[in-house]
Amino acid sequence: MHIIVCMKQIVDLAKIRIKSDTREPVLEGLPVRFGDFEKNALEEAVRIKEKRGDVKVTAVAVGSPKLKDTIKEALAIGADEAVILTDPIFEGSDEMGTARTLAKVIQKIGEYDLILLGEGSTDDHTGQVPLRLAELLGLSQVTYVRELEVLEGKRIRAVRDLEDALEVVEVNLPAIVSVTAELNQPRLPPLTAILKAARKPTKTWGPGDIGVTTGEVGAAASTITVLSNLAPAQQRKEILFEGDVDDAVNELLKALEREGALAA
Amino acid sequence: MSEVLVYSERESVALELLTFASTLKKPVAVTLIGEAAAAWARNCFAHGAMRAFTSADPTLSELQTDVLAEALAQITRQADADVILIGSTLRGREVAARLAQKLNAGCITDANGLRFEDGHLVATRYALGGNTISTQVIKSPLQVIAVMPQTIQATPTGEMGSTEVIEAELSLAPSPVKLVERRPKQAGSVNVESAQVLVCIGRGVGEQRDLEMIQALAHTLGGVVGCTRPVSHDKHWLSEDQMIGISGKMSSPRLYIGIGLSGQIQHAVGIMGSKVTVAINNDKNAPIFKMADYGIVGDLYKIVPKLTEKLKTR
Numbered sequence: 001m002h003i004i005v006c007m008k009q010i011v012d013l014a015k016i017r018i019k020s021d022t023r024e025p026v027l028e029g030l031p032v033r034f035g036d037f038e039k040n041a042l043e044e045a046v047r048i049k050e051k052r053g054d055v056k057v058t059a060v061a062v063g064s065p066k067l068k069d070t071i072k073e074a075l076a077i078g079a080d081e082a083v084i085l086t087d088p089i090f091e092g093s094d095e096m097g098t099a100r101t102l103a104k105v106i107q108k109i110g111e112y113d114l115i116l117l118g119e120g121s122t123d124d125h126t127g128q129v130p131l132r133l134a135e136l137l138g139l140s141q142v143t144y145v146r147e148l149e150v151l152e153g154k155r156i157r158a159v160r161d162l163e164d165a166l167e168v169v170e171v172n173l174p175a176i177v178s179v180t181a182e183l184n185q186p187r188l189p190p191l192t193a194i195l196k197a198a199r200k201p202t203k204t205w206g207p208g209d210i211g212v213t214t215g216e217v218g219a220a221a222s223t224i225t226v227l228s229n230l231a232p233a234q235q236r237k238e239i240l241f242e243g244d245v246d247d248a249v250n251e252l253l254k255a256l257e258r259e260g261a262l263a264a
Numbered sequence: 265m266s267e268v269l270v271y272s273e274r275e276s277v278a279l280e281l282l283t284f285a286s287t288l289k290k291p292v293a294v295t296l297i298g299e300a301a302a303a304w305a306r307n308c309f310a311h312g313a314m315r316a317f318t319s320a321d322p323t324l325s326e327l328q329t330d331v332l333a334e335a336l337a338q339i340t341r342q343a344d345a346d347v348i349l350i351g352s353t354l355r356g357r358e359v360a361a362r363l364a365q366k367l368n369a370g371c372i373t374d375a376n377g378l379r380f381e382d383g384h385l386v387a388t389r390y391a392l393g394g395n396t397i398s399t400q401v402i403k404s405p406l407q408v409i410a411v412m413p414q415t416i417q418a419t420p421t422g423e424m425g426s427t428e429v430i431e432a433e434l435s436l437a438p439s440p441v442k443l444v445e446r447r448p449k450q451a452g453s454v455n456v457e458s459a460q461v462l463v464c465i466g467r468g469v470g471e472q473r474d475l476e477m478i479q480a481l482a483h484t485l486g487g488v489v490g491c492t493r494p495v496s497h498d499k500h501w502l503s504e505d506q507m508i509g510i511s512g513k514m515s516s517p518r519l520y521i522g523i524g525l526s527g528q529i530q531h532a533v534g535i536m537g538s539k540v541t542v543a544i545n546n547d548k549n550a551p552i553f554k555m556a557d558y559g560i561v562g563d564l565y566k567i568v569p570k571l572t573e574k575l576k577t578r
Contacts (some may be wrong), residue, residue: 011392013392013393013395013529014551016392016393016395018395025392025395025396043557062419064398070561073281091279094370095361095371096365096368096370099365102272102369105413118314119511121395122393123391123392124391124398125372125374125390125393125510126361126371126372126373126374126389126394127357127358127361127373128360128361128364128371128373129361130358131329131333131358131361131362131365132361132362132364132365134330134362135362135365135366136365139363139442140439140440140441141329141330141358141512142329143329143354143358144354144439157444162353162354162355162451163353163354163449163505164447164448164449164450164451164505165446165447165448166446166447167443167445167446167447168443168444168446168447169441169443169444169447170441170442170444171440171441171442172440175441179366180511181493181497182498184496223369223370223371223372223400223402223403223404224372224400224401224403225400225401225402225403226398226400227386227399227400227401228398228399229391229392229396229398229399230396231395231396231397231535232396232397236541236554236555236556236557237556237557238553238554238556238557238559239557239558239559240548240553240560240561240563241558241560241561242548242560244561245560245562245563245566245567245570246570248560248562248567249560249567249570249571249574250574252542252558252571253574253575253578254556255557256519256540256542256558259539259540259557261518261519261539261540262485262519262575263521
């Protein structure tokens with residue numbers, strides 16, 4: 001069984017600083033890491049492997065050259081090998097461009113049974129890529145999965161988490177599954193695994209390897225124009241009370257009364 | 265002229281989208297899938313739809329995403345629509361994405377604002393984990409926009425022109441995904457969306473029995489209790505429909521109090537519409553204090569009972 005896990009490298013969102021005059025986010029120089037849901041996806045792949053044995057896990061990621069380092073975490077968690085694409089041609093892709101790139105990578109990989117992704121990326125969380133990828137590969141998709149079981153005969157059973165209901169579904173493989181944070185608790189790889197990860201194979205593929213050209217991917221092919229991307233204008237007062245609890249609570253109540261926040 | 269096509273599996277959301285669509289000076293059509301939805305036609309016409317495409321195709325009875333997206337693609341062609349507006353529920357959001365790929369179209373999901381400006385549909389949505397609001401335009405000939413429920417206020421248009429119910433001509437293959445069971449979630453007894461006062465808890469609240477103390481505070485304020493995702497989805501202390509934030513509920517209370525929660529953006533986007541925000545946390549550097557009008561730094565187990573007590577005697 002071959003499981004492909006698609007992962008997105010994102011900037012550390014907690015470290016984003018907002019320029020106070022323009023409300024623009026400062027993204028330069030921020031540390032990068034993989035998104036949260038992708039780690040759930042990878043963890044699940046590795047657990048399936050540990051349970052069944054006859055499983056190969058391949059991590060795939062498209063992003064900046066920093067991926068060369070970031071991908072080591074995926075290998076340390078338990079991916080057997082990785083394919084990364086760091087060519088600038090892919091930069092600025094919209095969800096269609098990303099799905100197109102991943103579809104080409106997966107087609108080049110050739111044989112696979114299960115493709116796992118996060119239900120959305122931790123940064124922009126559009127949730128589009130699993131669906132677009134499924135359409136491009138002509139596969140079934142099962143999204144928002146919080147429980148996953150591989151059944152006999154290349155089939156899976158999954159529990160989908162919707163707003164008002166859980167849906168238990170079954171589908172034959174190959175299929176695309178997107179996962180939620182409840183699926184599992186991703187492991188922190190031990191030092192030995194991190195050391196071993198360096199010896200696992202990482203292939204770096206360029207546009208030529210997968211047969212895409214400018215105009216199909218990247219900013220030039222994007223169907224979306226971003227007019228602006230700014231922190232919300234909303235300003236909070238940020239008044240803090242510390243020290244004696246009694247005084248702090250009194251101060252808070254006075255303030256809330258002044259605001260009319262207590263009266264119905 | 266190309267049409268605007270609206271779809272949501274929820275009537276209230278379809279009416280919201282129609283209200284907006286009817287301002288676009290284009291013919292407006294709505295898609296009604298299933299027998300129950302066919303009964304919404306009159307309401308849809310009153311909210312600006314001119315044509316209703318209906319289908320009672322049994323292949324669509326479970327609203328499986330792949331089949332639904334294919335049906336909408338076929339109706340898009342039949343209606344000659346170039347703008348497709350979909351309700352961004354969890355199901356609607358994924359249908360939008362798969363439909364967009366079928367139509368080779370750009371797509372914006374989870375739009376929390378939509379306007380028509382200089383000949384373009386301009387949508388806003390949270391980006392960078394909620395740190396920013398991204399304002400976007402789709403430049404492909406066809407565009408699919410999934411709009412969050414309650415983004416638009418549904419309003420009847422007042423006048424109704426000639427209307428038409430059309431049975432959609434669909435050719436669909438059944439989904440390979442087999443629905444084995446649908447387990448409705450227990451509806452919580454609290455409505456966090458329309459609460460005037462919302463008290464939210466996070467991981468900093470250590471024990472399930474501490475809920476009593478939190479509920480006492482909410483009760484004193486005439487409010488309800490909500491929570492961050494780990495409390496409802498991992499610990500199951502509160503029902504999942506009390507979760508505030510991304511993929512949960514949005515709330516715009518008069519007063520929000522966040523207790524023992526760090527203020528991660530996944531939660532924070534759900535409370536941005538709050539009038540006054542208060543945070544109680546022992547970590548002075550917790551991001552929640554940046555989103556708070558007022559904060560108390562300290563032990564929630566000392567602060568919360570004191571706050572309840574003083575509120576009662578005031």
